[in-house]
Amino acid sequence: MSVKAASGVGNFPAFRSALVRLGGAQKKAARSAPAYSRYVNRRVGRYFAAMAYAAGLTPNAVTGISALFTFAGIALLILFPPSLWLGVAVALLLATGYALDSADGQLARLTRSGSPAGEWLDHIVDSIKTSLLPLALVVGLYRFDAVPLPVLLVPLSAAVICAVLFFSMILTEQLRRQRGVESSADDSRRPSWVRSVMVVPMDYGLLCWVFVLYGAVPVFMTVYTVIVAATAAFLVLASVKWFRELSVLPDAPRGKHLRETVPETPSDPGGQ
Secondary structure, eight states: OOHHHHTTTTOHHHHHHHHHHHTTSOOOOOTTOOHIIIIIIHHHHHHHHHHHHHHTOOHHHHHHHHHHHHHHHHHHHHHSOOOHHHHHHHHHHHHHHHHHHHHHHHHHHHHTOOOHHHHHHHHHHHHHHHHHHHHHHHHHHHHTTOSOGGGGHHHHHHHHHHHHHHHHHHHHHHHHHHTTOOSOGGGGSOOOHHHHHHTGGGOHHHHHHHGGGTTSHHHHHHHHHHHHHHHHHHHHHHHHHHHHHHHTSOOOOTTOOHHHHSOOOTTSGGGO
């Protein structure tokens, strides 16, 4: 492959072919998928996936590029005081990173190159940004004395809420798979645009673009607080639903309990 082809420049036929094929290589949309993630981010990610395919990139490389954009946006929150230009820059970097986060999975399905290692890498990056973004916001707001100290409790709470939500979703999925249940009953029916709109406040894509308000900190914090409160409410309601759902599932086959596969270490109290 030539340098020109590898860079994706002048390789429009491959891009166009990949874009068409990606239209039929999409994973099934969950009924609860937020509107931005479902209707905007996935489609933008499709273009990035086609570009990556034309450039000869691997899914893991796309994951790495996604991380660079995301962590660059997070770093700006720590390095510079709140302003209009900073908010726009952070929003663009985070939104681009999010679209690329969708692209790596689409590229993996297109090329049939998905792997446990690739899925692990994708989840590790997601878990880092989930907690690091609100913590970086705390540091930036505190460092530049942009808000009263009590207000910092909002992003601090967000760091805990988002980490617990992320872990709960991953664990619930693994417990379902362990018992032969691939998805919840809701996901087996036709996706609902009404539900997608209702869960928009919990959409990471929306959070990315909320940073365009960062130049007006009081306005930004008001919107951000609403998002955090909505996410907390969703976590409580979802936790009740997940607990009830898992309570009626059959027990796992002998020797396949998650508790039995995790070694007991000093950093893992009780061997859980």
